[in-house]
Amino acid sequence: MKIVHTADWHLGKLVQGIYMTEDQRYILRKFIDEMKDIQPDVILVAGDLYDRSIPPTEAVQLLDDTLNELVLTLGIPVIAIAGNHDSASRIDFASSLMEKSGLHMVGKWHQDSQAIRLKDAEGLVDFWPVPFMDPSEVRFEFEDDTIRTHQQAMERIIASITEKMDPSIRNVFVGHAFVTKGGEQLENDSEGERPLSIGGTECIDAALFMPFDYAAFGHLHGAHFVLDEKIHYAGSPLKYSISEQKHKKGYLVIELSSEQCTVQKNLLMPKRDMRSIEATMADLLTHERNEDYVFVTLLDEQPVLSPMEKVRKVYPNAMHVTRKMVYLERDDTKNNVQKQQMSDTELFEAFYKEMEQKDVSPSIKALFEQLLEEQLQSEREGGSASCNQNS
Numbered sequence: 001m002k003i004v005h006t007a008d009w010h011l012g013k014l015v016q017g018i019y020m021t022e023d024q025r026y027i028l029r030k031f032i033d034e035m036k037d038i039q040p041d042v043i044l045v046a047g048d049l050y051d052r053s054i055p056p057t058e059a060v061q062l063l064d065d066t067l068n069e070l071v072l073t074l075g076i077p078v079i080a081i082a083g084n085h086d087s088a089s090r091i092d093f094a095s096s097l098m099e100k101s102g103l104h105m106v107g108k109w110h111q112d113s114q115a116i117r118l119k120d121a122e123g124l125v126d127f128w129p130v131p132f133m134d135p136s137e138v139r140f141e142f143e144d145d146t147i148r149t150h151q152q153a154m155e156r157i158i159a160s161i162t163e164k165m166d167p168s169i170r171n172v173f174v175g176h177a178f179v180t181k182g183g184e185q186l187e188n189d190s191e192g193e194r195p196l197s198i199g200g201t202e203c204i205d206a207a208l209f210m211p212f213d214y215a216a217f218g219h220l221h222g223a224h225f226v227l228d229e230k231i232h233y234a235g236s237p238l239k240y241s242i243s244e245q246k247h248k249k250g251y252l253v254i255e256l257s258s259e260q261c262t263v264q265k266n267l268l269m270p271k272r273d274m275r276s277i278e279a280t281m282a283d284l285l286t287h288e289r290n291e292d293y294v295f296v297t298l299l300d301e302q303p304v305l306s307p308m309e310k311v312r313k314v315y316p317n318a319m320h321v322t323r324k325m326v327y328l329e330r331d332d333t334k335n336n337v338q339k340q341q342m343s344d345t346e347l348f349e350a351f352y353k354e355m356e357q358k359d360v361s362p363s364i365k366a367l368f369e370q371l372l373e374e375q376l377q378s379e380r381e382g383g384s385a386s387c388n389q390n391s
Contacts, residue, residue, distance in 0.1 A: 001120040003172070004038065005252040006031070007046035007218030008236035010085065012059030014051070015240060015293070016319035021058045026271040027237050028066045031251065034266065035074060038253060041120055043076055046218030046234065047083025047132055047176030049091065067103055077102040079116055082131035083176040083218055091131070106131055111141060111160055115171075122258050124169040128161050128212075132176040132219075151183055154204045162211060170256055173215040178202045181227045206231050214254055214261050222247050223265060230261045239274040242295045242320075272317060278324070281307065287314050296321045303351045344372055 009028070013020040035043070050059055070076050080103075082091040092107025099105075104116050106129040115126035138153035139145060147153050154177065165171055183205035206227035209215040215231040221244055223235030234252045239245060250267040274293040277284065280300050294315045298304055300323065311318045348368050352360040360368075 001042070001118070001122070001125050001170070001256045002038070002040045003214070003216075003254040003256055004035065004040040004043045005046065005216045005232065005234045005254060006043065006237060007176075007216075007234045008048045008083070008221055009045070009063075010048055010051040010236065010238075010240060011063055012051045012055040013238075013240055018293070018317070018319060019056075019058075020238065020240070021056075021062060023238060023271050024059075025062055027268055028062065030268055031237065032066065032069050032074075034268075035070060035076060039074075040076060040253070042118055042127070043070060043078045044127075044172075044174050044216045045078065045080035046174055046216050047081050048085045048218055049080060049083070050086050052085055053087035053090070071101055071103045075102070077104070077118065079104045079127055079129055079174060080106070081129045081174055081176060081218075082107040084132045086132075088131060104129070109133060109141075109157070114164070122170075124166075125172060125256070126166065126169060127172045127174060128165075129174040130157055130161075130176075133157075150177065150202050151204050154208055158208050158211075165211070170213045170258065171211070172256070173209055173212040175209075175215065176218045177204050178219055179204045179206050179209070179215075179217055179226050179231065179233075181206055214256055216252075216254075223250070223252065225263070229263055232263055237268055238270055239293075242274060242276055245275050274319075277315075281310060284311065285314060290315055291317055294318050298323045301350075302354050303347070305354065345369060 009024065011021070011024055013024070049063055067078060067080075071078050080091070082088045086107070088107035090107065091105050093105075095105045095107070099116075109130050115128050118125050118127065133141075133153060135147055135149055135153040138156060139147040142156055144156065147156060161173075180203045183203045185203050209231050210228065213230065217226075217231070217233045220233045221236040221240065223233055225232045232252060232254075235247065235249060236244075237249055237251065239247060239249060248265075248267055249270070250265055253264045253266055255262045255264075272292050274295075276295045276297065278297045278299060279287075281298055281304050282300075284296065284298075292315065294311075294317070296307075296311050296315070296318060298307060298321065304310070304323070307321045307323075308318065311321050345365070345368065349360050349365070352364070
């Protein structure tokens with residue numbers, strides 16, 4: 001069976017105040033076009049279809065258009081589950097009606113949930129979709145107060161599934177979770193991923209999924225396998241934070257036979273890349289005009305007036321501009337060169353020179369330092385009052 005595994009579409013995503021809907025429409029159009037050529041037996045969307053539980057209208061329409069073309073026009077079954085960003089009820093709505101057309105939307109899981117059974121030339125394949133569930137939901141479902149962590153919750157879910165599994169056919173798990181080797185706590189590799197819990201209890205041991213012929217996961221935005229190549233994250237189809245700038249985005253194509261499981265990654269080229277740039281403003285203004293989403297770090301030693309306005313003359317979709325911390329060289333008593341961070345007064349002097357094209361006078365410098373001291377004193381007094389009130 002030929003399976004396409006994708007995840008973390010995050011439709012309606014807002015990055016640095018910019019809606020990514022146009023870029024998402026572009027990448028999903030490319031995805032659909034490639035599905036025409038690949039002709040998979042099924043497409044798995046492993047959670048986070050939307051970026052939030054109440055998505056904007058444009059995001060809902062984009063998902064509707066995409067699923068309509070995949071399922072009704074191309075005739076490819078789609079199995080999609082809710083992730084931690086989605087509303088389980090929204091994803092689950094009218095699911096029993098839609099499954100008749102080949103669209104299986106799973107927002108909730110229950111003990112009596114059954115596999116979605118598909119068939120190819122080799123025989124039957126059971127798909128076990130388990131949307132994101134907080135341990136409290138699993139605790140309520142099983143009426144078991146001992147379930148406190150994501151690991152414990154998944155152990156109960158897997159035990160419930162394996163009781164019903166037919167080991168003589170192929171079985172595929174579809175989930176949205178933070179799965180690691182040995183269940184060890186790891187840091188997310190993307191700022192665009194919302195933590196599943198607080199306190200280090202979100203990780204799940206990948207060994208739990210070894211009984212399945214393939215396990216398709218969403219949540220982590222970088223495509224990779226965990227413990228075994230048959231336990232895979234597809235990653236997101238687009239970059240959603242600058243921490244993802246080195247990711248190679250796309251989707252996975254799985255060939256699942258009775259004897260083996262092979263996984264191939266297909267890349268998707270975005271309309272606009274997301275990347276970082278370090279340069280002085282003078283150098284940056286010599287760059288060719290580019291539509292990418294850029295995060296700019298300016299290397300200028302002097303403050304730059306209206307930096308975003310200037311950057312967007314070259315990079316109209318620039319998302320963020322910051323200035324690298326500037327250091328001054330000074331001699332100490334032993335005449336050794338040390339590096340000292342610029343003080344508030346030195347920053348003011350540099351700013352004044354940029355504005356007025358001359359050095360600040362002693363009287364203005366003294367006035368600035370007086371105002372600065374008054375402000376700091378006010379903040380200190382305000383902090384003391386706050387502490388006294390809290391105590």
